[in-house]
Amino acid sequence: MATHLTSNHATPGLIDHSISITQxxxxxxxxxxxxxxxxxxxxxxxxxxxxxxxxxxxxxxxxxxxxxxxxxxxxxxxxxxxxxxxxxxxxxxxxxxxxxxxxxxxxxxxxxxxxxxxxxxxxxxxxxxxxxxxxxxxxxxxxxxxxxxxxxxxxxxxxxxxxxxxxxxxxxxxxxxxxxxxxxxxxxxxxxxxxxxxxxxxxxxxxxxxxxxxxxxxxxxxxxxxxxxxxxxxxxxTIMGWFANMSVISAVRLFMHWGAFDIIPSSKGDSITYAGLAARVNADEGLIARVASMLTSSNILLHHPTSPTHPAPSLSHTPTSLLLISGQPMSAMFSLMYNHVAAVSTVLPSYFDTYGRTEPLGPAHIPTSYLAGRPEEDFFSLLKKDEPALRNFGLAMRMTSKRVPVTGVYDMTGVLRAAAAGRETVWVDVGGGDGHTAKEFLREYPGLSAGQCVVQDMEEVVEAAREQGDEVLEGVRWVGMDFFKEAPVEGALVYYLRHIIRDYSDPVATTILRNISHAMYPDSRVLISEQLNPDMASTPGPLPLYAAFKDFSMLSIGGKERSLEQFAALADAAGLRVSGVFRHAATAHAVVELALKGAGVGV
Ligand SMILES: C[S@@+](CC[C@H](N)C(=O)[O-])C[C@H]1O[C@@H](n2cnc3c(N)ncnc32)[C@H](O)[C@@H]1O
Incomplete structure (x- = not known):
């Protein structure tokens, strides 16, 4: 992907880099x-x-x-x-x-x-x-x-x-x-x-x-x-459209639960009769026809009436339904969104009646843990206790790197310079999961060596990732840790947090950043890689719907999407300052760079 980096010094004292993609x-x-x-x-x-x-x-x-x-x-x-x-x-x-x-x-x-x-x-x-x-x-x-x-x-x-x-x-x-x-x-x-x-x-x-x-x-x-x-x-x-969407989502959920998307043949031109599918999922054919109707009407599956090529009414996949086959990252994301947004929406009124009409502070006592009947737990500690759910979460995160850029947003010149100079620890991926984003950086920038990179996450996640034995990640240092309590690797050039800060309220996010600030050297930088909302007070018109939906869905786990002003306030509370902004032209994604307050030029 060819990218051009430009600087736009619109905000005094703040470097605002914008990426334009030439494709x-x-x-x-x-x-x-x-x-x-x-x-x-x-x-x-x-x-x-x-x-x-x-x-x-x-x-x-x-x-x-x-x-x-x-x-x-x-x-x-x-x-x-x-x-x-x-x-x-x-x-x-x-x-x-x-x-x-x-x-x-x-x-x-x-x-x-x-x-x-x-x-x-x-x-x-x-x-x-x-x-x-x-x-x-x-x-x-x-x-x-x-x-x-x-x-x-x-x-x-x-x-x-x-x-x-x-x-x-x-x-x-x-x-x-x-x-x-x-x-x-x-x-x-x-x-x-x-x-x-x-x-x-x-x-x-x-x-x-x-x-x-x-x-x-x-x-x-x-x-x-x-x-x-x-x-x-x-x-x-428009309103009727919402009702239809609710039914589409229910129908997708049922077909996923019954394994129906996995049973419909996935090779091009193949199909399965309604009767055949009903038999395979142990359901009544009439029921299958009604549920499938929601999916064919919304172009998720294809309906074939009786014809010379289809002796009985049949169903086949579309490019959309292929993504809903189990094991696909989008299918995992559907489960995540269904369980933690759609299902949670049914208890939101009573959650706010119970806790008051304020933003959830978290990390515990969030709508998701309230729905689970274990309000004292935080989102990830709930996940840790549910092995399939934890695996599903990791898979869903892979989907986000397809839709939201990982590399090509931040200017890596300084990072590659430090890597070439032999700095021991260049890159620490904080909450890096199974290392899929670290892997993308290592692939994209051969000047960065695996031995100079650390991937940190909860013990359970790190153990599972290590076992995968990914070739690209060979040599990476895996560190099990708890970012609410510590930042165990000192003096790295970059502490990279992709989709971490958005999971938490302001006080919790400040704790994470403050812990990292204690491990930083003067030239260290924190990179927050996530959606950057426009400032609501000064922007004419509301957020784009996609950006608003992402923020609203984070409410369920006590998180939020933020504007530059909100990131700056977090940084300030953690002893840091915003030192640069790198925006992605085609999406609302950005990398917000933070430095220690009072530290000079770094990366
Ligand atoms: C939303 S995911 C982001 C993963 C990855 N950075 C990405 O962009 O795909 C949040 C990550 O934070 C990790 N995490 C959650 N709580 C943590 C904690 N207390 N300490 C360390 N890692 C944690 C999760 O296991 C998960 O991998």
Whole structure:
């Protein structure tokens, strides 16, 4: 993965490094989005000229009240692309024609017009290879766009059209998202496109141009696409959608519990009859059909009616259901989320009635341990006593390294310099689990040797990891410890905490950091690698939904996601200071670097 490191000294005294990823683009998706933009662009270009409408009147239009898809462009595409373009054009034309041009538009300086040609004429490769300052600017705008646009997730589609439309975007200064020029043009009495939706489509196209094969970079366009869908969906359907989701989750849970995903043949083209599956899981065929219906309706499994190739109704896997087969990290994560978020949600009201309406302080007396009937335990001590659950947790953590970047965020120059100079202990992975993240660093940076690395975790975890005998980790020093009580390795260059601090409340997180601070040398650094929330007080609009959900789910175990200001407060309480911030462009993930207060330049 090629990365560019840039520094942005926006906050005095704080180094803010932003990573932009230069990757090959997903051309099919980009072309599709560009075609959608082209349609919107054509509509806009025809729609207003100096205030005079050039849109054909409904009577003279061959396809009245619909955007006319450029037939030649669609014919050039493959069937799937063409279908997406037609559907998008239909959806957008509905939104365009149903959104009210009145109040919002009058409040701003006239209808804005997106100059889509600027994007269309720029080859995708140019977008990916644009000068760094341009890329970072675009990314920054995208991030702000995501935050602003996430506002709509909490309001109904109808509210959104009225209160989060053109006017809001304009007021938030977000009308030039992604470097796409917007021009003011006089208001027109003709029904006008909703600029917010057009900006969002442009955002999506831009984000897709940045993605390659890693899941992390796909999150942004997916989130924006969901927002687009939310904006276009009638409000009642949004709520009905939640009900449907609840049933999907129940059905997935049942199929996992019955081992049904494991029994459906996983090789391409293979299927199993409903009757066959029912027999294998010892269930009634009618029951299997009803549960499976939730999964086929939501495109998790594929239904095959009776046909020459399927003598009886059958089921087969999709790429999604393959991830739910036991032993897959995503399947492990589903169990984790089900047990510690979905199931815990049923006791949250009584938990807060019992403990008071305050953030859980932890590490014990958290919603998860309350549900388990052992409130005096903390999350990990509960896990330690349940061997399958502990194994499942370790497996689930592997999934997070696929979706959230491990390497490629922090600038490793100083680390590699210290490694080359022969420093005894360069890297201590605190709460490093089975060493899967240490392994990624060792693979990515051959200059760092296993003997210079330590992986610390609870005794039980370290024992199990050692037994795995992973080749890449050979030579790594494994240390069983309790980070609430100690930091047994002194003077390492880096104390790396990935997804540790977020598991705990402020007082507990401070204890962990303070213990580490006692082991640090003046040039040592703590690296906190996790989600970095925007500051709620100064950011217009709420968190992106994905970021909010991650924070809310941490509530169950007494943890939280934090902003830079919150990390700075933690650091201060632990005798440390924030010395750098390294953001990942495609996700909300970052590495926050801490140094001892008063220590000079280090890494
Ligand atoms: C959320 S996981 C993160 C694992 C890994 N850093 C990653 O990013 O995948 C938290 C880790 O902290 C470890 N842990 C929990 N309590 C601990 C304690 N008191 N002392 C040391 N390690 C602990 C857990 O066993 C687990 O491996």
């Amino acid at each position: 090959p683009s997903d051309l099919d998706a980009v072309e599709t989005l560009k075609a959608v933009q082209g349609i919107i662009g054509t509509y806009l270009a025809n729609g207003t000229t100096g205030g005079r409408s050039r849109i054909p009147t409904p009577e003279s239009s061959a396809i009245p009240k619909r955007l006319e898809v450029d037939k030649r462009k669609v014919d050039d595409m493959n069937g799937y692309q063409a279908q997406i373009v037609r559907e998008a054009a239909d959806l957008l034309s509905e939104a365009v024609l149903t959104s009210s041009p009145g109040k919002d538009i009058d409040e701003v300086s006239g209808q804005q017009q997106t100059d889509i040609k600027a994007v269309e004429s720029e080859p995708t490769s140019n977008i990916a290879q644009a000068p760094l300052n341009t890329q970072n600017m675009a990314t920054d705008q995208l991030d702000r766009g995501a935050r602003n646009s996430a506002a709509t997730n909490t309001s109904s589609g109808a509210d959104r059209m009225e209160s989060h439309g053109v006017g809001t975007r304009k007021l938030n200064g977000d009308s030039k998202a992604n470097g796409i020029n917007t021009k003011a043009s006089p208001p027109s009495s003709t029904p006008q496109p909703n600029q917010d939706l057009l900006d969002l489509t442009a955002n999506i196209a831009h984000s897709i141009s940045q993605i390659a094969t890693d899941d992390a970079a796909r999150i942004k366009p997916v989130t924006d696409t969901l927002e687009l869908a939310t904006a276009l969906r009638p409000p009642g359907d």
